[in-house]
Amino acid sequence: AQSVTQLDSHVSVSEGTPVLLRCNYSSSYSPSLFWYVQHPNKGLQLLLKYTSAATLVKGINGFEAEFKKSETSFHLTKPSAHMSDAAEYFCVVSEGGGYNKLIFGAGTRLAVHP
Amino acid sequence: DGGITQSPKYLFRKEGQNVTLSCEQNLNHDAMYWYRQDPGQGLRLIYYSQIVNDFQKGDIAEGYSVSREKKESFPLTVTSAQKNPTAFYLCASNTRTSLGGGQFFGPGTRLTVL
Numbered sequence: 580a581q582s583v584t585q586l587d588s589h590v591s592v593s594e595g596t597p598v599l600l601r602c603n604y605s606s607s608y609s610p611s612l613f614w615y616v617q618h619p620n621k622g623l624q625l626l627l628k629y630t631s632a633a634t635l636v637k638g639i640n641g642f643e644a645e646f647k648k649s650e651t652s653f654h655l656t657k658p659s660a661h662m663s664d665a666a667e668y669f670c671v672v673s674e675g676g677g678y679n680k681l682i683f684g685a686g687t688r689l690a691v692h693p
Numbered sequence: 694d695g696g697i698t699q700s701p702k703y704l705f706r707k708e709g710q711n712v713t714l715s716c717e718q719n720l721n722h723d724a725m726y727w728y729r730q731d732p733g734q735g736l737r738l739i740y741y742s743q744i745v746n747d748f749q750k751g752d753i754a755e756g757y758s759v760s761r762e763k764k765e766s767f768p769l770t771v772t773s774a775q776k777n778p779t780a781f782y783l784c785a786s787n788t789r790t791s792l793g794g795g796q797f798f799g800p801g802t803r804l805t806v807l
Binding site for chain 2: 625
């Protein structure tokens with residue numbers, strides 16, 4: 580069975596410093612992996628996705644993630660945090676196939692301080 | 694502009710009442726999904742539909758019902774049988790053949806039972 584573990588429920592950084600949100604996954608297949616962002620009382624927005632092409636994936640708003648099969652990790656990074664990055668972030672794995680069921684991590688809340 | 698709309702944004706229900714949440718998409722997507730989100734948790738799948746007039750239960754379907762009479766619409770009814778319906782409900786969609794392509798999400802409906 581596939582699963583996703585987000586290693587930190589809360590992360591706090593200062594504006595202008597790097598962001599690291601950690602995600603480990605478990606999958607029997609070659610997975611598709613995603614990071615979504617959710618601002619308060621809003622829907623989810625896709626940040627980036629990995630689908631077995633390049634292992635370093637670039638997304639929107641300066642975020643990127645690296646797929647490491649040997650470590651079963653897909654950590655999200657950004658070189659310099661902005662106040663607008665404060666939100667909830669979800670790491671997601673797809674079971675693939677025609678249905679494309681998504682398995683969500685519990686989320687990491689990112690706080691950005693001035 | 695293409696997208697997913699959910700209405701209402703906020704919904705209040707008395708115990709024992711059924712309520713219906715609306716989800717409409719103009720993306721011409723085949724598949725639609727309903728998720729439930731509780732504080733500090735990831736999203737859990739309630740129901741999904743890959744084509745018109747067909748739908749399947751997700752992980753937490755008890756106390757919910759859906760219909761898919763049109764490709765654009767996938768309403769969710771929260772019945773009185775749902776023991777703890779207060780939550781944030783998110784609708785999503787994607788093309789049925791978009792393997793690993795992720796899902797597009799609506800802005801959500803927050804349901805509160807009084």
